[in-house]
Amino acid sequence: AQSVTQLDSQVPVFEEAPVELRCNYSSSVSVYLFWYVQYPNQGLQLLLKYLSGSTLVKGINGFEAEFNKSQTSFHLRKPSVHISDTAEYFCAVSETPGGGNKLTFGTGTQLKVEL
């Protein structure tokens, strides 16, 4: 069975600084990879996903992530954060083939952007 590890439960960062949120996964088969963001009192919104092809994936709001198969990682980055990026970020995987579209989530990383 697949699993997802987000080692950092909280990441404080100053506005306009770069940020990296780490995600590692474990699976015995191929996976699709996702990053979702959850703003307070809202549902989850897809930031970006990796299915195949280029390992550098660009998403919404200036975020990007790089798939590294050898390190089984899919870290999320943004070169310059804004106050509005304060939210919880979830990395998720689904196995392919045969995993359906079931998502397995990490425990989340709370990004707190400070002035």
Place this chain on the structure above:
Amino acid sequence: DSGVTQTPKHLITATGQRVTLRCSPRSGDLSVYWYQQSLDQGLQFLIQYYNGEERAKGNILERFSAQQFPDLHSELNLSSLELGDSALYFCASSQTGVEGETQYFGPGTRLLVL
């Protein structure tokens, strides 16, 4: 706004009771998913439906059941409620439910069991 609606937004009930959570998927989406978000278990997949049929099952308790109706809305029924069932329950939808397809999440129903 994802286009997925969930009712009610909040629900407070007592142990041993039964509740029904409702979800309307985005227009045109045939597949519906239910997830539970709790402090101790995190975000967990419960069950997936596609066009009225169960497609995949996750860590869903026997006390919980779900169905998807012909108009594609879905209901999650939680019975014999326990304190530990207090959580945020999300519904998501996608067009066909195939692997890798983006899931669009509703705002959730927050359940508090007292």
